[in-house]
Amino acid sequence: MAPKVREGDAVVALSGKWISWAHTAFAYSAFIGALVTGLFLHYHKIVENEYYGYPQEWFPSVSATIGDRYPERAVFQFFIAMTSGPRLLLVFLWYILTARPNTSLPKIVAGVGVFRTLSCGGWTYVTSTDDHGWHDIFMISYLVATLPWTLGCLALSPNNPKAVKYRKILAGSFFGTLVPLIYYFIQHKVHKVPGAYTIYAFYEWALILFDVGFDAVTALDFDGFELIVRDVKGSSRGKTRQVADAVLEKQKDKPFGNIFGAQFLWADALDAAADVYNGFVFWSMLTSLGLTVWYFPLWHMGISGYEVMVMCTVSPFLLVNASLRSLVIQNVRLVHLLSLSGLLAYLARTPEYRLFSVAFGVSMSCLAWTATWYAERSQPSRLESRILAWSIGLVTSSVAKFAFQTNNPIWPIMHAQNGGWNKLGLLLAAVAILRSTRTITDNRGGVDLADRPKTSPFLASLGLAGLLFGLHSLLSDSSTMILWVWEGFPVRGPIAANGVLTIAAMAVGILSGILFKGAFLSWTNLLLAGLGAFILTSYQNWFGYMGALLLATTLMASATPLITSAVRHGPVSFGLGFLIYNVLVLAHVWVVAYAFVPGGPLMREHTNWVMTATILFLGAGVYASPRSESINTKRTRSGTTPRSRHASYYTYVLLVIQLIALATSYLRFPTNDYVPYHKEDKVITAGIWTIHFSLDNDMWSSERRMRDLIKELEIDVIGLLESDLQRIIMGNRDTTQYLAEDLGMYVDYGPGPDKHTWGSALLSKFPIMNSTHHLLPSPVGELAPAIHATLDAYGELVDVVVFHSGQEEDAEDRRLQSEYLARLMKESPRPLILLSYLVMKPNEGNYHTYVGEKSGMKDIDPSDWDRWCEYILYRGIRRSGYARVSRSTITDTELQVGKFIVGQPESSNERINEAQVPDGLRFPSLFRGQGVRDHRYHVFDEPRYFV
Numbered sequence: 004m005a006p007k008v009r010e011g012d013a014v015v016a017l018s019g020k021w022i023s024w025a026h027t028a029f030a031y032s033a034f035i036g037a038l039v040t041g042l043f044l045h046y047h048k049i050v051e052n053e054y055y056g057y058p059q060e061w062f063p064s065v066s067a068t069i070g071d072r073y074p075e076r077a078v079f080q081f082f083i084a085m086t087s088g089p090r091l092l093l094v095f096l097w098y099i100l101t102a103r104p105n106t107s108l109p110k111i112v113a114g115v116g117v118f119r120t121l122s123c124g125g126w127t128y129v130t131s132t133d134d135h136g137w138h139d140i141f142m143i144s145y146l147v148a149t150l151p152w153t154l155g156c157l158a159l160s161p162n163n164p165k166a167v168k169y170r171k172i173l174a175g176s177f178f179g180t181l182v183p184l185i186y187y188f189i190q191h192k193v194h195k196v197p198g199a200y201t202i203y204a205f206y207e208w209a210l211i212l213f214d215v216g217f218d219a220v221t222a223l224d225f226d227g228f229e230l231i232v233r234d235v236k237g238s239s240r241g242k243t244r245q246v247a248d249a250v251l252e253k254q255k256d257k258p259f260g261n262i263f264g265a266q267f268l269w270a271d272a273l274d275a276a277a278d279v280y281n282g283f284v285f286w287s288m289l290t291s292l293g294l295t296v297w298y299f300p301l302w303h304m305g306i307s308g309y310e311v312m313v314m315c316t317v318s319p320f321l322l323v324n325a326s327l328r329s330l331v332i333q334n335v336r337l338v339h340l341l342s343l344s345g346l347l348a349y350l351a352r353t354p355e356y357r358l359f360s361v362a363f364g365v366s367m368s369c370l371a372w373t374a375t376w377y378a379e380r381s382q383p384s385r386l387e388s389r390i391l392a393w394s395i396g397l398v399t400s401s402v403a404k405f406a407f408q409t410n411n412p413i414w415p416i417m418h419a420q421n422g423g424w425n426k427l428g429l430l431l432a433a434v435a436i437l438r439s440t441r442t443i444t445d446n447r448g449g450v451d452l453a454d455r456p457k458t459s460p461f462l463a464s465l466g467l468a469g470l471l472f473g474l475h476s477l478l479s480d481s482s483t484m485i486l487w488v489w490e491g492f493p494v495r496g497p498i499a500a501n502g503v504l505t506i507a508a509m510a511v512g513i514l515s516g517i518l519f520k521g522a523f524l525s526w527t528n529l530l531l532a533g534l535g536a537f538i539l540t541s542y543q544n545w546f547g548y549m550g551a552l553l554l555a556t557t558l559m560a561s562a563t564p565l566i567t568s569a570v571r572h573g574p575v576s577f578g579l580g581f582l583i584y585n586v587l588v589l590a591h592v593w594v595v596a597y598a599f600v601p602g603g604p605l606m607r608e609h610t611n612w613v614m615t616a617t618i619l620f621l622g623a624g625v626y627a628s629p630r631s632e633s634i635n636t637k638r639t640r641s642g643t644t645p646r647s648r649h650a651s652y653y654t655y656v657l658l659v660i661q662l663i664a665l666a667t668s669y670l671r672f673p674t675n676d677y678v679p680y681h682k683e684d685k686v687i688t689a690g691i692w693t694i695h696f697s698l699d700n701d702m703w704s705s706e707r708r709m710r711d712l713i714k715e716l717e718i719d720v721i722g723l724l725e726s727d728l729q730r731i732i733m734g735n736r737d738t739t740q741y742l743a744e745d746l747g748m749y750v751d752y753g754p755g756p757d758k759h760t761w762g763s764a765l766l767s768k769f770p771i772m773n774s775t776h777h778l779l780p781s782p783v784g785e786l787a788p789a790i791h792a793t794l795d796a797y798g799e800l801v802d803v804v805v806f807h808s809g810q811e812e813d814a815e816d817r818r819l820q821s822e823y824l825a826r827l828m829k830e831s832p833r834p835l836i837l838l839s840y841l842v843m844k845p846n847e848g849n850y851h852t853y854v855g856e857k858s859g860m861k862d863i864d865p866s867d868w869d870r871w872c873e874y875i876l877y878r879g880i881r882r883s884g885y886a887r888v889s890r891s892t893i894t895d896t897e898l899q900v901g902k903f904i905v906g907q908p909e910s911s912n913e914r915i916n917e918a919q920v921p922d923g924l925r926f927p928s929l930f931r932g933q934g935v936r937d938h939r940y941h942v943f944d945e946p947r948y949f950v
Contacts, residue, residue, distance in 0.1 A: 027215060
C-alpha cells in the first residue's frame with residue numbers, strides 16, 4: 004500500500020506550469036531546429052517548389068522543412084517525440100482543472116486533445132513519401148480537431164483575465180491567419196504567381212507559432228498545480244468560476260445562453276442525429292426523383308408520359324381527410340418505413356420499376372413529414388426540432404454530394420460498382436426511423452381559436468413552394484451557384500472546392516433562425532433574399548457568389564417560420580405547396596428544354612422569371628405568417644426552455660457536419676500539377692464525347708465508366724457535351740468534377756446553368772491559360788454553347804474549341820452558328836483543334852464553312868464519310884492519328900480521338916501502317932478486336948495513322 008501523504012507533504016514537488024513550458028520548448032525546438040538545419044544544409048532545395056526556385060522563392064514552407072531530407076526530418080521527429088509526454092500531461096492537467104459536475108464538455112475537450120496528439124504523431128512519422136493517403140488523413144484530422152480544441156479551451160478557461168486575454172489573441176491570430184494563407188496558396192497553386200509560396204510559407208510558420216503559443220498559455224493556469232499531485236488552490240474541485248459560466252450567466256435570458264447552457268445528454272444527441280439522418284433520407288429521395296424521371300424524356304427526346312410521376316409529392320392532400328390524417332399520424336413510423344422503397348429502388352434493374360419505387364418512396368416521405376409536423380403543432384419546441392432536423396438533413400445531403408463529387412451515394416442511380424453506399428444508407432435509415440419515431444405527439448385537436456391564422460392557406464402554400472424550390476434548385480448541391488457565376492480561366496471566382504462556403508452559409512442561416520427566431524419573418528429578410536437573388540443572376544465571379552451566399556443564408560433561416568406557418572394553416576397548405584413547387588420545377592426545366600416541350604418558347608431563357616416567382620412566393624409566405632411569436636416558452640427550473648435544449652443538440656450535429664465539409668474541401672482542392680501521358684513525344688491526344696448527361700442506357704450513373712475509358716485511351720484533352728447537369732431534373736450534379744479530380748486534369752465547366760444550354764466542358768492535362776464562353780446564334784432552336792480555350796502545351800500555346808451546334812430541324816440556326824464559329828477560328832493566330840458536334844454529312848452544306856477557306860480548318864480524316872454528329876478539325880499542328888471507339892452502354896454516342904504533335908507543321912492525308920508509328924504516338928492495343936467492356940475500335944476496326 005502506498006504511504007499516506009499528509010497535507011503539506013511532498014515527495015517530489017513540481018509546479019504544473021513546467022509541464023506547459025516543457026511542451027512549448029520541445030515543440031518550438033522541433034520546428035525551429037528543423038528550419039535552422041535545413042537552411043544551413045539544403046537551402047536551395049527546400050525553397051524550391053514545383054513551379055519556381057531561388058531567387059523567386061526564398062523561404063521554405065513548413066512541409067518542405069520537416070519533410071524527407073536528412074537530418075532535418077530526424078531533428079523534427081526527435082523533438083516531437085520529446086513533446087509527446089508533456090503534451091499528454093498538459094491535456095490531463097487541463098481536464099483536472101476544468102472538470103466539474105453535470106457537464107460533459109471537459110471530457111469532450113480532453114478527448115479531442117488526446118486525438119489531436121495522436122494525429123500529430125501520425126503525420127509526423129508517416130510522411131507523404133511513406134504513404135501519401137494516410138499522411139493526409141492524419142494531417143486533416145489534426146487541423147479539424149484544432150477548431151473544437153481551441154473553442155473548447157476558450158469556453159472552459161478559468162476566470163484568469165491574463166490567460167483569457169492571451170488565448171483570445173492567439174486564437175484570433177491563428178484563425179485570422181488562415182485567410183491570407185489560403186489566398187496565397189491559391190495564388191501559388193492556381194495562378195502560379197512567383198514568390199507567392201514564400202509569402203504563404205511565412206503565414207504557415209505563423210500558424211505554428213500561434214498554435215503552440217495557445218497551449219503555452221496553460222502555464223498561467225497550471226501555476227496553482229503541484230505534482231505529486233497537490234492542488235494548493237482547489238482549482239480542480241469545481242469551485243472556481245469559468246469564463247463559460249460568466250458568459251452563460253450574462254446570456255441566460257438570451258438565445259445563446261438558452262441553447263448552450265443546457266446539460267449534455269448522449270441519448271438526446273443520438274435522437275438529434277437520428278432525426279437529421281431521417282431528414283437526409285428525405286432530401287436524398289426527393290433529389291433522386293427528378294433524376295429518375297429525366298431518364299425517360301432523355302431517351303424519348305421529348306415528353307414520355309413518365310413526367311407525371313413528379314406529382315407524387317402532393318400526397319399531403321390525403322391528410323385533409325380527418326380519418327386518413329388520424330390513421331397516418333398514429334402509424335407515422337410505418338409510413339416512414341414504407342418510404343424506404345426509395346432507397347431500395349437501386350435493386351430494381353428495370354428503369355421503369357426503379358422510377359415507380361422512387362416515386363412511391365417520395366410520396367410516403369412527403370406524407371410522413373407533413374403528418375409529423377402537423378401532429379407536433381401544439382408542441383412548439385418539438386415542431387421546431389423536427390423542422391431543424393429536416394433543414395440540417397438538406398445540409399447533410401449537400402455535404403454528402405460534396406464528398407462524392409456531386410453524386411449522393413444512396414441514390415437509386417448508384418450501386419457498389421459505381422461508388423454507391425446503398426446498403427449502409429438503407430441500414431442507417433431504418434435505425435434512424437425506429438429511433439426518431441419513438442415519440443410523436445398525436446394531437447387530434449386543433450390550435451386555440453386565438454392562434455388560428457387569419458390569412459388564406461394558399462398564401463402559406465406559396466411561401467412553402469418558394470422555400471422548397473429555392474432549397475432544392477440552389478442548395479441541394481454546394482457547387483450549383485458556383486457554376487452560375489463561373490466564367491472560365493484565368494480563375495476569377497470560386498471553384499468546386501469552395502463549395503464549403505455555400506455549406507457554411509447554409510449553416511449560418513440555420514443558426515440565425517435558431518438564435519434570432521422571429522427576425523426572419525420580416526420583410527427585411529425577404530429584401531435580403533431578393534438582393535442575393537439579384538446579385539446572383541446579374542453578376543459573375545466572386546461578387547456574384549456573394550449574392551449566392553446571402554441567398555443561401557436567408558433561405559435556410561426562413562425554413563422554420565415558413566413551415567410553422569404552413570402547419571398552422573393545416574395539411575391543405577402542404578398539398579398546395581408541393582403542387583406549386585412542382586409547377587416551379589417544370590418552369591425551371593422549360594427555360595432550357597423549350598425546343599422539346601409544349602409552350603416552351605414562352606419560357607425560353609427566362610430563369611429570371613423563375614427566380615422572381617420564387618422570391619414573390621416567399622413574400623406571400625411572409626405575409627401569411629404570424630407577426631409575433633406565439634410560441635409558449637415558459638422556463639423550466641433549469642432556466643432553459645425545451646426548445647433551447649433540443650436546439651443545442653441540432654447545433655452540435657450541424658457543427659460536426661461543417662467539420663466534415665471543411666475536411667472534404669481540403670481533400671478536394673486541386674493540386675494543379677498534372678502531367679500529359681506522353682510528354683516525351685510532345686503529343687496531344689484529344690477527344691470529343693457526348694456523354695448524355697452521365698446516365699447510361701440502364702439508368703446508372705456513368706462517371707466511373709467514362710473515367711476508365713478516358714484513362715485507358717490516354718486522352719490529354721477532351722471535350723464533353725451534354726454535360727450541364729445542374730438542374731433539379733438532372734440531380735444538380737457535375738460529372739466534370741469527378742473526372743477532373745480522378746484523372747488529374749484542369750477543367751472548364753463551360754457556360755453555367757443560368758446560360759440555358761445543355762452544356763459543354765473541357766478537361767485538359769495542360770494548363771488552361773485563358774478560356775472564353777460563347778453562346779452562338781440560335782434564333783429558333785436550343786442554344787449552342789462553345790468554349791474557346793488556350794492551353795500551354797509543352798511551352799507552346801495551342802487553342803482548343805469545344806462546340807455543340809443546334810438540332811437538325813433548325814437549319815438556319817446551324818448556318819448562323821457555322822459562320823460564327825468559322826470566323827472565331829479564323830481569327831485565332833495559334834494552332835487550333837476543334838472538338839465538336841456539328842450535325843451534318845461530310846462534304847455537304849455547312850461542312851464547307853467549318854472546313855476550308857472561311858475557317859482555315861482541316862478535317863482530321865476527309866475520307867471518313869460515315870459521320871453525322873462528332874467531328875475533329877485542326878489547323879497549324881501535325882495530326883498523326885485518328886480513332887473511333889464504341890460507346891458500350893455508357894451513352895448514345897461514340898468517342899472520337901485524335902493525336903497531334905506540338906511544334907510540327909501540318910502533314911498530308913497519306914496514311915501509314917501502325918508499324919511505322921513510334922510507340923508514344925500509337926493508340927492502345929487494348930481496344931483492338933473485341934476490345935474491353937464492349938469498347939473497341941469500330942467503323943474502321945482499327946486506328947488510322949498519317950504521315
